[in-house]
Amino acid sequence: xxxxxxxxxxxxxxxxxxxxxxxxxxxxxxxxxxxxxxxxxxxxxxxxxxxxxxxxxxxxxxxxxxxxxxxxxxxxxxxxxxxxxxxxxxxxxxxxxxxxxxxxxxxxxxxx
Amino acid sequence: xxxxxxxxxxxxxxxxxxxxxxxxxxxxxxxxxxxxxxxxxxxxxxxxxxxxxxxxxxxxxxxxxxxxxxxxxxxxxxxxxxxxxxxxxxxxxxxxxxxxxxxxxxxxxxx
Numbered sequence: 001x002x003x004x005x006x007x008x009x010x011x012x013x014x015x016x017x018x019x020x021x022x023x024x025x026x027x028x029x030x031x032x033x034x035x036x037x038x039x040x041x042x043x044x045x046x047x048x049x050x051x052x053x054x055x056x057x058x059x060x061x062x063x064x065x066x067x068x069x070x071x072x073x074x075x076x077x078x079x080x081x082x083x084x085x086x087x088x089x090x091x092x093x094x095x096x097x098x099x100x101x102x103x104x105x106x107x108x109x110x111x112x
Numbered sequence: 113x114x115x116x117x118x119x120x121x122x123x124x125x126x127x128x129x130x131x132x133x134x135x136x137x138x139x140x141x142x143x144x145x146x147x148x149x150x151x152x153x154x155x156x157x158x159x160x161x162x163x164x165x166x167x168x169x170x171x172x173x174x175x176x177x178x179x180x181x182x183x184x185x186x187x188x189x190x191x192x193x194x195x196x197x198x199x200x201x202x203x204x205x206x207x208x209x210x211x212x213x214x215x216x217x218x219x220x221x222x223x
Contacts, residue, residue, distance in 0.1 A: 004154075033210060042215035043155075043200070058210065090154050099143055099162075099204065101211065103154030 002026050006091050006104035013081045013111045021076040021107050023091030031094040032074040033101065034058075034066060036087040043090065049074055081111045115139075116203055116214035124220040128190050133217040135201035136183045142204050144177055144184045145211065149198040191221045 004025045013019055023032065034046040045058030047066040055066045063085060065077045074093075078085060088108050092101040117136045125131055135144065143162045147155035159168050161177035161184060168175045172195075174187040188195055198218050202211040 040215070043213040045210050048210050092154070099160040100145060100157035101147075101155075101202075103156070105152070105154050 004091055004093050004102050004104035006089075006107050008107060009105070010108050011110070013078075013109065015081060015083060015111060017081050018077070018079050019081065019109075020078075021089055021091075021109075023074045023076070023093075023104060025072055025074075025093040025102070027093060027095065027102065028071070029093035029098075029102070030071075030096045032068065033092045033094075034064070034074065034076045035090045035092065036060065037090060037106075038087050046076065046089075081109075083111045085109065086111045116201055116212055118199075118201060118214035118217050120217060121215070122218050122220075124222065125191055127192060127221055127223050130187070130189050131191055131219070132185055132187045133199055133219070134183065134185050135214055137203060138182065139203070139205075140181050141212075142181070142206060144181070144204070145202045146175055146184070146186055147200040147202065149200060149216070150196075155198075155200055188219075191219075193221045193223050195219060196221050 007022045033048040035043045037043050044060045046064050049055050049068040052071040067075045088106045090106050091104045094101050119134050145160045146158045149155040159175045164179045164181045166177045172189045176185050198216045200216045201214045
């Protein structure tokens with residue numbers, strides 16, 4: 001099925017460990033986004049990309065890095081995980097000239 | 113920073129009741145979108161409103177964009193348990209920047 005696929009779905013990390021979250025879309029969308037969702041805080045934008053090879057900071061970028069080497073993939077990296085990064089992470093994509101975002105089903109990350 | 117305020121934050125109603133949730137801002141948006149998010153899933157787009165005063169209907173859901181394009185409402189008629197979820201509004205500033213999301217209204221419809 002066409003859409004946005006996030007891997008992994010669940011992960012537990014120890015403080016200081018690193019990991020990469022993968023987002024893949026097969027709709028040839030130009031724009032891709034990484035959000036985190038926390039209770040009472042809503043969706044907060046971490047980083048986004050307006051095209052292959054481009055990235056930009058969102059509202060809460062500290063502690064995260066991203067890369068978009070291929071149009072269909074958007075990677076979110078945590079270099080040294082902290083308990084404050086415990087959250088549900090959502091990736092979304094958007095086609096050029098299209099209003100809506102297509103979201104993945106999320107990655108639930110716990111940092112202990 | 114543009115903000116979207118949603119109210120109420122939580123709503124628990126009986127099946128068959130009607131309800132309205134609101135999305136307000138002091139800023140003008142070129143368009144506004146509504147999403148529904150179910151537990152364990154990502155948000156799913158319900159509708160986009162573009163023109164001030166526009167009304168769109170999706171079965172029992174009615175969406176309205178304010179005349180000044182600063183606010184929107186979602187009205188559900190005869191709510192059903194399947195309507196349970198988190199309803200998010202999101203504003204589009206110019207199409208060149210990411211959407212601004214409200215914090216959502218969590219709706220629970222009890223059978």
